[in-house]
Amino acid sequence: MSTAFADQVVWITGASSGIGEALARAFAVAGARVVLSARRETELQRVAATLAGGAEHHIVLPLDLTATDTFPAAVATVTARCGHIDLLINNGGLGQRGFAVDTPLEIDRRIMEVNYFGQVGLTKAVLPGMIARGAGRVVVISSVVGYVATPRRSAYAASKHALHGFFNALRAEVHATGVRVTLVCPGYVRTEISVHALDSTGGRHAKMDTTQANAMSADVFAARLLSQIAAGRDEIHIGGREVWAVRLQRWLPRLTARILRRAKFS
Numbered sequence: 001m002s003t004a005f006a007d008q009v010v011w012i013t014g015a016s017s018g019i020g021e022a023l024a025r026a027f028a029v030a031g032a033r034v035v036l037s038a039r040r041e042t043e044l045q046r047v048a049a050t051l052a053g054g055a056e057h058h059i060v061l062p063l064d065l066t067a068t069d070t071f072p073a074a075v076a077t078v079t080a081r082c083g084h085i086d087l088l089i090n091n092g093g094l095g096q097r098g099f100a101v102d103t104p105l106e107i108d109r110r111i112m113e114v115n116y117f118g119q120v121g122l123t124k125a126v127l128p129g130m131i132a133r134g135a136g137r138v139v140v141i142s143s144v145v146g147y148v149a150t151p152r153r154s155a156y157a158a159s160k161h162a163l164h165g166f167f168n169a170l171r172a173e174v175h176a177t178g179v180r181v182t183l184v185c186p187g188y189v190r191t192e193i194s195v196h197a198l199d200s201t202g203g204r205h206a207k208m209d210t211t212q213a214n215a216m217s218a219d220v221f222a223a224r225l226l227s228q229i230a231a232g233r234d235e236i237h238i239g240g241r242e243v244w245a246v247r248l249q250r251w252l253p254r255l256t257a258r259i260l261r262r263a264k265f266s
Ligand SMILES: NC(=O)c1ccc[n+]([C@@H]2O[C@H](COP(=O)([O-])OP(=O)(O)OC[C@H]3O[C@@H](n4cnc5c(N)ncnc54)[C@H](OP(=O)(O)O)[C@@H]3O)[C@@H](O)[C@H]2O)c1
Pocket: 013, 014, 015, 016, 017, 018, 019, 020, 037, 038, 039, 040, 041, 043, 063, 064, 065, 066, 091, 092, 093, 094, 095, 114, 141, 142, 143, 144, 185, 186, 187, 188, 189, 190, 191, 192, 193, 194, 196, 212, 215
């Protein structure tokens, strides 16, 4: 068992399901005190009840990533209860299944509010405390789609690409303060992201896509991610063969474009 995170305070957004839930379990096993955030409090309580160290050792803090005005108070609550924040895991996010031409701009904005402004806003609220201590790590869950934009996910791809721009700049800005930034690009992970994804009407896609159902488990993903965060990596890619798409696009952009035009994306 890793002890790299013993007694560290790790705040995870999107902790009510999928990758966030698996990360909460893995960090708790590694000795961390976990702050679990998402909108669904009952799901957060369910996850907290399963964590190593006992539910009372960890903190359930409901948070809507679109309610950026609530972030300062949330940071104050975590700081009051835990003293400081060692790791912020910006994981909460919303998938998309719909063609750009069918998708009203309102849906693009909703996805950007959660996936981009939510992560950026919470980071801005947490950062002053980390800089004052001269320590801390901001982890950002992007996607392979943050490099390779796949059909039916135009707003999702845009939100993940935008994270790369913001957090790569931030990494350079804060380096001298001792604060670190880690960008994570998962391939497919077996979660309910496709079930929760927005379609072009703003409703739920409500289907477990085959690629999702056959993907790496969230627990395997979380175990790999913890060891790579502990190694202090700036950027981490974890997944199946699809993570090679990042290199394929860089080395063979025309072939990649042809594949993206022809392949079927659910
Ligand atoms: N699964 C994959 O294949 C995959 C691949 C690449 C990247 N990712 C990224 O991994 C992250 C986690 O996704 P997942 O696969 O674990 O999907 P998931 O099971 O659908 O989890 C998404 C999480 O985000 C939270 N969330 C959604 N909207 C929110 C809002 N407005 N405010 C606060 N929390 C919100 C959800 O909680 P509530 O509904 O309770 O608020 C949930 O905990 C996302 O950033 C996703 O883009 C996933």
